[in-house]
Amino acid sequence: MKRRLLEHARFWRAECQRRWWLYLPLAGIWALALSRLFVDPQPQIPLLFNWTPSLPYRVGWLQPAVAPLQRGELIVYRFNGATADFAPGLQGQPLFKQVRGLPGDHISVQGRQVSVNGQPVGLAKPFTASGHALATIRPGVIPPGQLYVQGTSPDAFDSRYQASGLVRAEHVIGRVRPLW
Template identity: 55%
Template sequence: MNAEHKSPRGIARLKVSVRDLVRHMHLRWYLYLLLFTIWGLAYVRLFFDATPRVPVLFNWTPSLPYKVALLHSGTSALHRGDFVVFAFAGDGIRRYPGLAGQPFFKIVRGLPGDTVSVAGREVRINGELVGVAKTHAFDRHPLDPIAPGVIPAGRYYVQGMSPDSFDSRYRESGLVRVEQVIGVVDPLF
């Protein structure tokens, strides 16, 4: 008998709380509109269009020491040492499809005409050591270093500052085409 009385009261309480929620939403519609707009934009950003649309970028990865930067959209002539954001389109997409089109924040280390050489896992540009390629990714998938050769016109060698950065040191990332570059970045801090 006790269980029978608890059930209707629980349902009544649920009806009251749903009614209160609807009333609260009606009275404060502007807050819920803002909340649902933010959720909607985040959903679109994650699943449909990863391209940054605002000039302020936030970096949450250890590949670069900067956390906030200003984006200058468009591609002018890139120079060695420029910080760039580009849409990922490397061969790694086959293994990690979620990387397709994701914005990557890296430093231009090699320009068209530069020579990339690989000795063991050491990667050099024009004879200067720029990094050592790791043997495996975080998921133990083997990683191959970039193929040696001359960087062709319209492509760039980009790299993060962390030894764990997924960048042009690896075939799966590769060289970045100029069409992939979203813009040049000025790190703030």
């Protein structure tokens, strides 16, 4: 077993030396993403890296959200939901989602189908991957200073669920302009 691990390590060392031009930029991108997105609350370098399937974009340019947000815009915000039971580490983490509902919009729920202003926006799953029950968001009007946000993946944890809820405008870090 030890010999096999040693052979594997030698192989990867030789591979990285042979194709350094490929692996060096990848290592730099990972280091930048981990140091800026997950640690620094106000990133000095405005590049945003999305490693989750919640949106189809992987890299974006982070800009301050000075003007009012519009439906369809991509944003990064600090999570402040009630997930203590199944995801305690999520509190305060930056999340990358799309604005689907603005203040004054009406949220309705039919079964597990969530709609904003009568337009279906997504189906809420009944359970997390770990088996915790998920309640859908309560129907009603989005109050001033809050947003309904959602990822494009059916597995995204977003405003469809009570545990995530609506996003307060003061938790928005900025707008995202997708690069690729």
